[in-house]
Amino acid sequence: xxxxxxxxxxxxxxxxxxxxxxxxxxxxxxxxxxxxxxxxxxxxxxxxxxxxxxxxxxxxxxxxxxxxxxxxxxxxxxxxxxxxxxxxxxxxxxxxxxxxxxxxxxxxxxxxxxxxxxxxxxxxxxxxxxxxxxxxxxxxxxxxxxxxxxxxxxxxxxxxxxxxxxxxxxxxxxxxxxxxxxxxxxxxxxxxxxxxxxxxxxxxxxxxxxxxxxxxxxxxxxxxxxxxxxxxxxxxxxxxxxxxxxxxxxxxxxxxxxxxxxxxxxxxxxxxxxxxxxxxxxxxxxxxxxxxxxxxxxxxxxxxxxxxxxxxxxxxxxxxxxxxxxxxxxxxxxxxxxxxxxxxxxxxxxxxxxxxxxxxxxxxxxxxxxxxxxxxxxxxxxxxxxxxxxxxxxxxxxxxxxxxxxxxxxxxxxxxxxxxxxxxxxxxxxxxxxxxxxxxxxxxxxxxxxxxxxxxxxxxxxxxxxxxxxxxxxxxxxxxxxxxxxxxxxxxxxxxxxxxxxxxxxxxxxxxxxxxxxxxxxxxxxxxxxxxxxxxxxxxxxxxxxxxxxxxxxxxxxxxxxxxxxxxxxxxxxxxxxxxxxxxxxxxxxxxxxxxxxxxxxxxxxxxxxxxxxxxxxxxxxxxxxxxxxxxxxxxxxxxxxxxxxxxxxxxxxxxxxxxxxxxxxxxxxxxxxxxxxxxxxxxxxxxxxxxxxxxxxxxxxxxxxxxxxxxxxxxxx
Numbered sequence: 015x016x017x018x019x020x021x022x023x024x025x026x027x028x029x030x031x032x033x034x035x036x037x038x039x040x041x042x043x044x045x046x047x048x049x050x051x052x053x054x055x056x057x058x059x060x061x062x063x064x065x066x067x068x069x070x071x072x073x074x075x076x077x078x079x080x081x082x083x084x085x086x087x088x089x090x091x092x093x094x095x096x097x098x099x100x101x102x103x104x105x106x107x108x109x110x111x112x113x114x115x116x117x118x119x120x121x122x123x124x125x126x127x128x129x130x131x132x133x134x135x136x137x138x139x140x141x142x143x144x145x146x147x148x149x150x151x152x153x154x155x156x157x158x159x160x161x162x163x164x165x166x167x168x169x170x171x172x173x174x175x176x177x178x179x180x181x182x183x184x185x186x187x188x189x190x191x192x193x194x195x196x197x198x199x200x201x202x203x204x205x206x207x208x209x210x211x212x213x214x215x216x217x218x219x220x221x222x223x224x225x226x227x228x229x230x231x232x233x234x235x236x237x238x239x240x241x242x243x244x245x246x247x248x249x250x251x252x253x254x255x256x257x258x259x260x261x262x263x264x265x266x267x268x269x270x271x272x273x274x275x276x277x278x279x280x281x282x283x284x285x286x287x288x289x290x291x292x293x294x295x296x297x298x299x300x301x302x303x304x305x306x307x308x309x310x311x312x313x314x315x316x317x318x319x320x321x322x323x324x325x326x327x328x329x330x331x332x333x334x335x336x337x338x339x340x341x342x343x344x345x346x347x348x349x350x351x352x353x354x355x356x357x358x359x360x361x362x363x364x365x366x367x368x369x370x371x372x373x374x375x376x377x378x379x380x381x382x383x384x385x386x387x388x389x390x391x392x393x394x395x396x397x398x399x400x401x402x403x404x405x406x407x408x409x410x411x412x413x414x415x416x417x418x419x420x421x422x423x424x425x426x427x428x429x430x431x432x433x434x435x436x437x438x439x440x441x442x443x444x445x446x447x448x449x450x451x452x453x454x455x456x457x458x459x460x461x462x463x464x465x466x467x468x469x470x471x472x473x474x475x476x477x478x479x480x481x482x483x484x485x486x487x488x489x490x491x492x493x494x495x496x497x498x499x500x501x502x503x504x505x506x507x508x509x510x511x512x513x514x515x516x517x518x519x520x521x522x523x524x525x526x527x528x529x530x531x532x533x534x535x536x537x538x539x540x541x542x543x544x545x546x547x548x549x550x551x552x553x554x555x556x557x558x559x560x561x562x563x564x565x566x567x568x569x570x571x572x573x574x575x576x577x578x579x580x581x582x583x584x585x586x587x588x589x590x591x592x593x594x595x596x597x598x599x600x601x602x603x604x605x606x607x608x609x610x611x612x613x614x615x616x617x618x619x620x621x622x623x624x625x626x627x628x629x630x631x632x633x634x635x636x637x638x639x640x641x642x643x644x645x646x647x648x649x650x651x652x653x654x655x656x657x658x659x660x661x662x663x664x665x666x667x668x669x670x671x672x673x674x675x676x677x678x679x680x681x682x683x684x685x686x687x688x689x690x691x692x693x694x695x696x697x698x699x700x701x702x703x704x705x706x707x708x709x710x711x712x713x714x715x716x717x718x719x720x721x722x723x724x725x726x727x728x729x730x731x732x
Contacts, residue, residue, distance in 0.1 A: 022463045036139075042147040049151055052157040055458035056503055057127035057167050058252070058391045060118040066639055067170045070510060070651060071105065073437060073635030074098045075122055075170070077644065078109030081507040085109050087261070089270045090645040093623040095670075096657050098631075099274025099650065100285065101257065101376045104172035117642070126174045131402060131467040134158055139589030140185040141407050144367050145414040153410030158403055161498035161514035162335040169507060170375040173399050179209040180220060181403040181594050184374050187224050191370050194234035196242050200254075205415070207253025214288045217254075219385055223377025231370050247574045256283075271657035273631070273650040278657070292391035304660035316627045326387045326400065334443050336398040336405070338495040340383075342436045344406045346412020348378040349428050353415050371411055395513050417484075419473065437462020440494035446518040454497055462490035469722035510632065605633050608722025614675070619643035626674040627663070629653045629705045632702040637676065646672065649705035655706045663708045667729045675712045677725035 068073035070090075074097075078085035090097070098105070107125040115121045134154045142150030157163055157363025166173045171641055186202035189195060202224070209217030225243060232239045261269070262282050263318040275283040320331065328337050354369035367576075382400055386393065416432075420426035444455035470481030498515035513550060615637060619625040625643035628634040634647035648663070649655050658666065666672050716727040 017730040019420050028551050039147065040150045044146070044455055045151055049138070049154050050131055054127070054131050056164055056499065057130040058124070059382060060504050061123050061127060061168060064123065064168065064508055065584040067119075067123060067505070067508055068510055068512075069508070069635040070115060070631050071098065071108075071170045071637055072122055072173075072681065073631070073638045073645075074102075074105050075108040075112055076639060077100075078105055079117065079199065081111035083450045084270075087270050089274065090650075091479050091638060092625065093644040094270040095624070095646045096271040096631075096650050096655065097273045097455070097648060099278075099283065100172055100213060101207055103210040104175045104213075107175070108170060117143065117639075122170055123168060124219060126167055126170055129174045129178045130158075130163065133167075133181050135161075136178070136181045136185050137403055137406055140181070141186060141371075141410045143188070144371055145411050148619045149410040149414035152409075152413060153406045155492065156339060156495075157406035159492055159495045159499050160336065160338070160399075160402040160687075161400045161502050162396055163334075163402045164430060164502045165507065165512060165514040166396055168503070169396075169512060171396065175218065176209055176445075177399050177403060179205045179212060180378070180400060183209070183220065184224070184403075184407075185379055188367070188371055188374055190242070190321070190366055191228060191232055191374075194232045194238065196245060199228065199246045200249045204253040207250040207390070208253035209257070210250075211257055214284045215292075219382050223381055224374060226466060227370065227373050227377065231289050231366070231373070233366075238610060248386050271650075271655065271658075273655060276656065293385070293389050294391065302644050320393060322388050324387055326359065327383060327401075330446055331513075332395050332398060332519055334446065334498055334518055335395045336401050337438060338440060338443060339405055339409050339491065340401070341439055342432045342491070343379065343408040343412070345428070345432050345435065346416070347372060347379070347408050349425070349432075350408070350412050350415050351376070353419060353425070365717055368411075368415070372408070375407040375411070379408065395510055396511075401732050415478070420469075426472065430466045434463055434466040436491040437466070437487075440491060444494050444497075448519050450501075450516045451497060454493060458490050461486055465490060481600075482568070483538040500609055500697035558655065561714070587653070608724070609635055610722030611637065611676075611726070612640045612722075613644070614721050614726065615641035615643050618673070621670075622673045623666070623671040625674050626676050627708075628676040628710060629678065645676075653705045658708075660705050660707045660711060664711070670730065675709075675716070675727040675729055677709070677713070677718060677727060 029558070073715050074090050077089050077092040077094075081089070081094065083089070084092050085106065086102070087094065088097045088100070088105050089097055107129075111121045111125050112118075124277055125590035134157055135155055138150040141153040163177070166177070168634060181203040183202050184206060186198045206221065215341060230240055233241070234242075242326055261272070264279055270611055271278050272280050272283055273289045278621075283496040320326065321329070326332065327340060347576065350372040351369065354372060365422050379401060382404065386397060386401075405657050412432075414430040415431070416425050420429055440462070441455045442610075444451070444458065465483045465487030472480040472483070492555040497658070501516050502514040507659060548642065550566075615625040621639070623644065624636060624646040625632075625641060627646035627648050628637060629648045630653040631647035631651040634645040638645040648658070648660075650657060663672075712727050712729070716729060719726050
């Protein structure tokens with residue numbers, strides 16, 4: 015390594031020899047507090063505008079706040095008919111908040127926002143430990159200003175808790191490496207275990223690089239390293255397996271059906287729909303079908319969830335979510351490894367720990383990015399929030415080591431080149447949002463290139479000019495993601511598929527679904543949903559009561575007036591922004607509920623286990639959240655799970671446990687699909703036949719009544 019910049023001239027004092035490390039500078043604590051406060055403001059600002067956000071999970075939160083059994087299993091309703099299609103760990107903090115403070119948008123979403131603040135704090139602590147306070151602050155700032163992070167930590171999907179736990183996992187592994195501490199490695203296993211209870215096998219994606227890193231680099235003998243890894247694995251199994259064991263041993267007749275599975279098994283859900291099916295596209299029971307789609311558009315292959323390939327994360331749909339600093343992070347990873355590679359594995363080696371940090375964060379980034387790039391199953395843009403902590407950490411650490419080594423020609427050129435590359439990429443990304451702040455892209459480009467040139471000429475310009483250039487460069491590369499983040503914070507988001515920032519040109523539609531949902535031809539896919547779904551923003555909901563006045567987004571006319579209100583209403587597929595209504599017949603965005611329908615459900619609701627039953631969890635969730643009474647989601651999220659069977663449903667009706675069946679909006683049980691085609695709900699899949707047969711049986715035996723624009727069937731008469 016070249017000679018480091020003297021300590022007093024360097025903003026990264028942790029990289030200096032240990033004997034020269036001073037006490038924390040006076041400005042560090044106020045700067046950290048300011049960072050956390052700004053992060054909190056971004057996460058909490060106008061949080062209630064999104065109403066219940068994803069009503070699928072909000073309904074489960076509401077159920078868990080009323081029933082401890084529903085809380086434990088993650089049931090969609092307090093009657094415990096079926097669970098959500100994920101483990102329940104992400105629901106638990108929200109359900110406890112609602113149990114303490116009552117049902118409402120803030121009560122559901124504030125725990126998510128606080129997780130964003132917590133992730134920023136953990137990221138700062140992890141980077142600051144070896145690279146100094148400025149590096150930690152830069153990493154925290156990059157994370158807080160990542161658009162997809164601002165989106166998901168203001169939303170109620172499981173990805174927020176997953177990102178926090180993955181950040182904690184890397185932090186604990188690094189603490190364990192710094193002296194071969196068993197305690198910290200065990201805590202890393204515990205974090206992964208709870209991450210498994212958040213989003214199943216996605217928690218295990220980072221295990222190979224982290225385990226290999228510890229096995230090779232921990233400063234102790236090999237036998238002890240392997241023993242420590244064994245203890246960490248045991249901790250992971252205990253932390254994530256206790257719930258699985260209870261669920262699998264619990265009699266199926268007295269627990270809710272495991273949503274998303276076809277055999278009422280959590281292990282099947284884990285290995286199939288939420289596991290290998292996400293990789294190879296064989297997702298039985300999913301909205302897209304049970305068999306892998308054919309080649310995607312273009313040369314990258316893939317299926318109905320978008321083109322796969324190494325450039326997937328830079329595509330029109332995904333680039334503005336996460337990739338602003340992704341090219342820089344990859345270059346800085348290589349630069350950091352080159353600079354620190356000569357360090358030996360030793361307990362007191364700062365350089366060895368710096369190298370381990372690059373390997374830990376970089377390995378996590380690379381393996382997660384590769385999985386996202388080539389997975390052929392369900393893939394949405396917001397999944398990329400998992401990359402945000404890794405990108406942020408590498409950015410802070412890489413800038414730190416290059417700044418310290420900037421006296422060397424190679425380091426100076428690399429630092430300047432990274433800044434120029436990021437400015438050019440920001441210019442490209444901003445250009446994809448047609449008409450959005452056109453002046454900003456040119457400002458970012460010019461300021462970034464000028465700052466890069468100034469850094470390259472640093473020795474001639476003097477120290478003060480270099481510091482000014484560095485400040486301008488940081489401001490330039492963060493301006494684009496800041497603009498997208500502010501746009502995200504200022505916009506309400508509802509439904510199952512949400513994206514950050516303004517609309518961009520060249521997108522493949524919501525979720526990057528690509529050809530499977532892009533056309534206007536073809537019959538229903540598995541679960542009975544159209545291949546020709548309307549593009550994002552193409553229309554408002556068509557579900558029951560969609561046109562009723564006063565209904566909040568996605569049926570969020572909750573008790574106490576907590577329904578969301580938001581600007582720039584965009585509906586259509588999934589309800590990406592407020593006002594989405596029942597995208598794709600209520601599959602992804604729920605429905606709007608009327609006052610009359612809500613009143614009917616509340617009437618004598620305590621006499622029944624379920625005030626009503628409706629096909630699809632989003633439809634049921636809308637009515638449940640509006641009325642506060644349990645509503646059975648027939649067929650689970652997609653309407654394709656075999657729960658309940660026709661015989662079970664008939665038994666519930668005979669026992670007087672269900673008051674109403676809510677139909678699909680027309681006498682024939684169809685809805686207007688893309689292009690005005692009639693799309694039959696609930697058929698075609700392994701479980702789709704069950705929901706279809708239930709609907710057919712109800713219509714053959716009970717008389718329909720229109721209640722506030724929705725079709726109700728009173729199941730109590732003989």
